[in-house]
Amino acid sequence: MTQASLELSPIGNCQVSALVDAEGGFTWGCIPRVDGDPVFCSLLNGGERMKGTWRFELEGQTTASHWYERNSAILVTRLESEDGSAVEIHDFAPRFEKSGRMYRPVAYCRIVRPVAGAPRMRVILSPMKNYGEAVAETTNGTNHIRYLVGPQALRLSTDAPVGYILEQRSYRVEHDQHFFLGPDEPFVGNIRSETRRIEARTARYWQHWVRGLHIPLEWQDATIRAAIGLKLCQHEETGAIVAALTTSIPEAPLSERNWDYRYCWIRDSYYTVQALNRLGALDVLEKYLTYLRNIIDQARGGQIQPLYSVMGEGELIERKAEHLAGYRGMGPVRVGNAAYHQIQHDCYGQIVLPTAQAFFDRRLLRMADERDFAALEEVGEQAFAMHDQPDAGLWEFRTRQEVHTYSAVMCWAACDRLANVAKQLDKDDRAAVWTDRADTIRARIESEAWNEEGAHYGASFESDYLDASLLQMVELRFLSPGDDRFKSTFAAVERELRRGDHMLRYAAEDDFGAPETAFNVCTFWLIEALHLAGRSEEAREIFVAMLGHRTRSGMLSEDLDYQVNELWGNFPQTYSLVGIINCAGLLSKPWSEVR
Template identity: 50%
Template sequence: MSSLDLGIIGNCTIAAMIDAKASLVWGCFPRLDGDAVFQALLNGAVPGESGEGGFSLDLVDQCQSEQAYLPNTAILRTVLKDGHGGAVEILDFAPRFALFERIYRPPLIVRRIRPLQGRPRLRVRLRPRFENGRIDPEITRGSNHIRFVSASQTLRLTTNAPISYVLEERPFLLDRPIDLLLGGDESLEAGIELTARDLFERTRDHWCNWVRSLSIPFEWQDAVIGASITLKLCHFEETGAIVAALTTSIPEAPDTERTWDYRFCWLRDAYFVIHALNRLGGTRMMEDYLRFIGDIVEDANDGALRPVYGITREALIDESILSHLPGYRGIGPVRVGNQAHLQVQNDVYGSVVLASTHAFFDRRMTRPGDTILFEQLERLGVRAVAAFDQPDAGPWELRGSAAVHTFSAVMCWAACDRLAKIARQIGLGERAAHWRGAADRLHGIIRERAWNAELGSFVSTFDGAEMDATLLLLHEVDFLSADDPRFAATVDAVSRTLRSGDFLYRYVAEDDFGRPKTAFVICVFWYIDALAALGRRQEARDLFETVLAHRNPLGLLSEDIDPRSGELWGNFPQTYSMVGLINCAMRLSRSWEEAF
């Protein structure tokens, strides 16, 4: 049965997922949101049996496997053992390193295999299917390669393994190291083993150097490093976009139609990602994203923004269903595209302004903010003022209803608040006064309309009575101070209403699909942050440790979790969840000085 006990490899152009048996079960080419030529995760295939839409390395009579990342890298090491004393090591990665003053990141997967002991016998099953698993490729062979051809693209496997055995999926004795390089239809410029070794060494060194540049906390270093690398793998570096997750249609819970395509850039999610990266010192990725949203703002002449864009700024990413794929564990539908791009989500204006604020205050930026960027952001501020008290789909993207959501209103306030601060920073006193006045006016209205005196708490909609987890962010975005008694009361109300065991639901009210069945992982991290802000530090640390124990064996988290069983659900790996982990670790860790 499929599970989310998966490892991720990638290079900011492509990414792939590999299970504990070293089967590649998900991968899109030639980019993160491309054709899912490996879709075994969604097609019901069983790696090692049918293998359709997968790339498996099956050890004959396998009985055990071990898996871990090489330290401080995105290189996945799997050791497979058979019942006769045989063992093999598999190193999986996508090449990434500096070359000719740029980052070399081709759509290429490298699998290095070597025998460790005994006489292991290996079977290679390589069965890509094109058009998201709809069609089989035409297959041709050469002396050291196999080509998989479709009308849209061609993949080439170059290898020093016996080509006939690979084509026939016939087991062979692994008595020497072999390399499998799968990517575009290009010939190698050097020998196979030499090329694979060079790509491996350069990629390993690149990741180690990248990690070395991070400002990590004293405690939970491995967790933070792993989460940071995962966020980087969700970065489409060519344009600067950051995808919400690398998969589509992993259901939020068993037997639900909540199956969505997350291989796009939500402006809200991406703001939280770069906010976390700023704490880590990841300025290059932050600058790339600011360039991405700068182009979006430039395109939006009237200031209107969509909540989600394709990774090359496509505004139209219409949703369709792939009826030929049964889905994860047979739970469909499998979707490509996301109709959220048509929704009104008014928090988007605050998300973009908050992200762009870094350009005006962070001295590390090579492209600092200027009056031209400020004038562009002012157009978004005008939109925010007009939209803050208007109904929208809200942060949870409700498809069948609309309301004036408190989070959306607060983010519109945040747009005005940050514009005032930016204007003051760049010496525009008149504009600073204008936006401060607008922010103060919105703040007063939100305080009145979103506060429920009977419940003694802020609530999720104006004049409403329901709770949702975004209320935990009222201090994070500076709408309320941590010592404001209304914040403490709201945190307690959220906990009473939404907490289940060690996790929190995003909301418990019935929506278009009924009541949510699983907890939303980021919500517990928001709660932990709120506890820390309230001075309940030990309680926050204890809960953080508990949540860390629910990561998959490789330290990754998806979007959702069953609060009873602890099983992960939802698209994977979820940037929101990994951001929450980083933020909590940075907030809760002892300082380096305290540690010594």
């Protein structure tokens, strides 16, 4: 068996996605959306390559390489054999404007081109159903195969030999072959010309989207690839943004820290839209704000959950997928996430902060109005009421609750930004109310979170341990970079949590013991803090080193084993891609230097 790896490349269209391995095999992909049944699940199938996959195997294959077409989500994989023959595989999910709306079907396109010699190849297409319970049954016609993956079926339309595909038999590839795996309906038009037209229009969509980004002078390719990766994590129908495309990639070997990240965390999404907003990708922000308005309506002034499904469903019951062995056999594979019923008070600030922009940004198609302010004030009321109450915190502890400093600061930020919005709307009386509440929370944080003996803020009001989220106090404008309290807190956090060029989220034991891997976004927070502390060259060196840990596709997962430099955790992780974008913008030389 081949050992699974996170050397993966995402493709997608903001409806469905797939992760493609280094040899061009689909190893993970869910339908009809990101949190659906993984018809491609070999990534979590304990090393079983031939089930839950879609791959092209070249006879006598010796090498494989892959790259994205410039500024797009179209992946090209080149397979070469010992006799010098070769094929190139173009993989993408259709995405372009059609009939006045975005065409983004539950579909994958693959084009195989013979580019050298006389390649012989076999097609392995074995989607599974019910989280790896069984390989899908098939029926077929002259030019298509139906895969019964559950209540719905997928149809492969192709000009390749259907009989060879069904029997997984090798054959000579003498001309380009086209594959469209999508809804169970007849493919309209000529498969060759239509698939090529779809590829061209999809490429044009992505290139025009990238063209609208405001990117830094340095690290342009890294920034563009991270931005595309974040875009692929949005479910366009509702505007939700998932934390990652996968479930149950362990945070560390045999740790059982295996979680389903295919949901919309209010916290992660806040950081995602913040990063993309810095690049000018307002389309992601606008769609996410629509999602948030629905969440606020659903809450009706009550508690906001830390996460929801991409459709806004609040109940995400956690269970184990018994038929999947897990990444490298390291189960369990979890579906759903019990964190949905946790109390995490930072989410109130993470709703207010991105929504506040809609009251000021005149580029938006729909600016926020007084009705939105009234609804947002209800969120602020919850922030003020809960700022000094225990919660599970941003690290989602499952067995203990404290008043976490990060949550309190986020509640302060909610009140502070509501005061700004009230001023924008000429509501001076409401501005005074929210300013007073922000001041009240600030005073509480200063008195309860500050550790006089250690000369630093603590991670919670009750404990003196440290966590990396304290570095966000500047980003949230609670402290200025030059504040002595921030300087001394940064020194303490660096001393306690830094491991070489990497940062732990915390060092104290949690529900599963002591953390074993660095949390990648915390390393990016370290880089930002170093720059703010005037240690910019050191920050640049660590940033360049972090870029070196990316996959060949330019992606990062959640965690890194800093002893052997191996990626762990769900993939691609939005937090980590956000870190790339933020640090590139912070550290880059200005464009004025080349003008």
